[in-house]
Amino acid sequence: MTDVSRRQLLTGAVGLAAVGGLAAACGTSSPSPVTSSPTAAAGTPKRGGNFRLGVTGGGSKDIMDGQNIITKPDQARLVTAFETLLLFDENYQLTTNGLAESVTQDNPKQYTIKLRQGIEFQNGKTMTADDVIYSFQRIGTQKNGLTGFAATATMDIAGMKKLDKYTVQLPLKTPDSTIPQTLGSYTFTIVPSGYQAYPQPQVGTGAYKLQSFTQGQQSVHVRNPNYWRSGEPYFDTVTIIDFSDTTAQVNGLLGGQIDAMTDLPPSQVKVVQARGLQALVSKTGGWLPICMAIDMPPFDDVRVRQAMRLIVDRQGMLEQVSSGYGFVGNDLYAPFDPGFDHALPQRQQDIAQAKSLLKAAGHANLSVDLHTTDGAAGMVDTATVFANQAQAAGVKINVINDPNYYGNQYLKLAFSIDFWGTRAYLNQVQQGSLPTSPYNETHWPPKSGTGSDFVSLYNQALATTDAASRIAIEQQMQQIEYNIGGYIIPFFGGLIDGYSPRVKGFKPSEGTLNLDSFGHGYRTIWFG
């Protein structure tokens, strides 16, 4: 392990500055020191206060599990107490600011993880290699049903070796260049040996300890005085409050009953600002796809899929659903990945072409159900606006807003809306575009004909260590998806959250989670 290999890790596996401009503060240079220093503009952090966060999407099925989430409140709670080996910064670049001092790739089928020494769990026990191995085992056990399981497919967890108290060797079954992204993924956290989900005691390495939890209502988290990043956190307590709908949430923010909220509807930014509150607009790679199952009629005919993609008025949808916040999409995901193919021409609305494609496919007056739900901001609106736009092409779309959306039918629907956060390209493929993916709404890839080599291309890309060659393969894959894929991605709306001007330290982030990863686990924000 030399300095070169560390560099290899950070540049080879992750890539350089993302498209869209990046002040590469943490890209290829050495990682920033352990204590984070807030920007001068925000002022000096002050201790104290009870930070109240309002989140929608939860309910009596709320959980608290360091390695699993179902809803956004679960996300908000997870980051209070649990941390990952590697960390993504605001520009969605991997850094070694997490629990690991270094993660190096010895060879394509082996990684070595070196832990930061002296970090204690909230119960006083020191974090060691044993805990890391337990954490991986827990995620890698299929019957636990954790979100990170699919990512462990290439890991040989049984073969993990403890080299010394703070070093772990991770062998792989097959080469996989996405391992570092996985280690930075927010549910791939390190928990103490023997850890189990709530109602068992919740012990992690994070900045706040769980004090009380009433599912469907709220949880209270109290400052961890022993936290390993000295100086942090600043709040005395963090209270996370469930809301059943956005209106109550915004009213709560306007009325001062909460200090911050997730998923502020874009059309309400003006209202919030009119009352002296702030909106945090983060340009992320989060997306709300319209999903067409490629093996279910009428979308099993590629001409229908192509027609649908031509019906969308992308700019119009950006205006209506996202009030202009964000940027237009081209039916491809992972826009910030260095391998994103910008050469592919931007699709425009073409009703005439769409109509002729539909006619050729024998679906001149198509009538189809589109399923959606209130899982994330904009899901229902996207469906509604798309249905309106489709009328111009003679397509009748019947929008079904189903509160039981994630019940029996999810992933078995021909036509649906879903939501995704920001990911690198190959990680996203693994989560949603492989036959083994947990969330493959479009039932991609095709089993025969064009595109049936998608999986082998993916495996090739995983195993390729040279960035340029890997990007070439990724672009091949994207070309296929661009031509015959099942996703319609009209725009990337980003994440918009609201907060009181009392709260300092938020920075727009390109990451997966709201509110700048909840203020990096509520560590980098304070009351000013």
Next chain:
Amino acid sequence: MNWFRPGGVWGFILRRLLLGIVVLILVSVVVFLATQALPGDPARAILGRSATPASLAALRRQLHLDRPVLDQYLTWVTGLLRGNLGTSLAAQEPVTTLLAPRLVNSAVLVALAAVVSIPLSIAIGAWAAFKREKAFDTVSSILLLVLAALPEFVVAVVLVILFATTVFHVLPAISTVPPGSRPWNNWLALVLPTLTLVIAVAPYVARIMRASMIEVLESDYVEMARLKGLPERTVLVRHALPNALGPVFQVIALNLAYLAGGIIVVEYVFNYTGVGGALQQAVVNHDLPVVQALAVLIAAVYVILNLLADVATILVTPRLRSRL
């Protein structure tokens, strides 16, 4: 019932009580069957996006969703009678633990609304009757008519806009009751929800009171009292009012029962931690035990209040007792 008539008022009460129980049993059957008809799989509904075949199987095993229907019903009913309302599928907690604080919160709200609206509407109704066709009567009549017609959610939204977010900023816009805390720990937050409920209910009681009072004021009985030279105030309060209250009890009880439904919308708008919110959550999650428990509880409230209404009217109106 012509064929089962122990005599008098007590007989009547007994009969209504038994009938109420019969109704409740039927209600429980209807509720149970209806919730069985809920489509979808509770395990999927709970896990949502994160459902994988492994996690689904694990959860289903955990929730015992494989026992036969009749078995489940009988277990449920016997448990119900013993005070055990089952375990919430979503929260994995006893339903009683889950619902108890919410029931208290909703009950406090309804009680507060009752305590404010009943005396207020009786007073308004009585005074409007006394000052018939004069200014107070006409104005209050129109105002009450207007308010009675407005759906609750309209009233709630307007109140929030008026007092919390737009015109004035004196009251909280939402009234969430944090766990462990009680509604009376935050009085200000109770004002707007209570006001909404009062506006929903008061006009009807006031109107009935007015009508009843008018009739009583024109009765021979009151004429007599006046002719006897009693001061008007005594006539009003001692003689007219008690006699006018008879039919009003029934309407009061019925309106209180109405609040059991009205509270659903009010709790939604104000994010109040009560049974309305619990019901919505439970329905969306297919949390059968909670839906069943709430349906039966709310039905029980209705049946009891209806019973009280009928009994009160009989007791207060002697001439109807002969029909028993």
Next chain:
Amino acid sequence: MSQVSGVAVPAAEVAPPSVRGTSLLRRALRLWRTRIGVVLVGALVLLAIVGPYVAPYGPSTPVGAPNSTPSGTAVLGTDYLGQDVLSRLLYGGGSILAMAVIATALGLIAGVAIGLVAAYSRNALDDILMRGMDVILAFPQIMLGLVAVAIVGPHAWVIVVAIALTTAPRVARVARGAAQPVVERDFIACSEAMGVPRWRILSGELLPNVLGPLMVEASLRLTYSIGVIAALAFLGLSPNPNGANWGTMIQQNEIVLPVQPWGAAAPIIAIALLTMGTGLIGDGIARTAAGIDRARGEE
């Protein structure tokens, strides 16, 4: 809410079975409040029916940036998706009104039938019917609507059936309460003795004599139906998630009231005027009936 159980309420609120329907209506129209009610209801029904034909844009056509204030293109501004508020207002009454009227009518028919039969039977059938009504009555209207839509889905017919189902017992109680005194009258006994068939007695003798309280109840039920359907839409349970619907519009746009009031204020005013109108009509009829009754009592 004049819910009446089997026990009578003061005559001041319920007409005795002695005034024929049409003459009651005509007399009621002499009151200014009934007239105002009719004007309001008429205007809003007209708005709901004719609206779609005069709307400047379609209900879902984007005409500007979301939540913009009134301008040349959009007289009442735009809503949360940039659609024209005025157009959506004009399109938005139809479905609520149609569902409310149909549901109330169905509930009235069923309720009157059940109530009259129950009052007339005076035996076990009466008890069975009324207990059945009690079971339905045990559920608040909106709660039944909520659960029904959750079980079956947000289809128009589900909402109509749920409202009709919960309207019927309330009407049945009033019908039965109004019919009971009539059933014991001599002319009914006469008809029975003469061998007039039962259904004839029910429809020809009983029904006309209970029209007074029934008309009051009908307007009350209509007011409630409109309120519950709008409330269900407000809670997100309407047949079309983005259909122009006054209840849904209020929920979608209330939060931006400080910045763009019309998105929510316009439908609020529309619903308020409509329900006030039906309330005034019902009140007018009730007052007329009470006035007639009192006059009769003094004879």
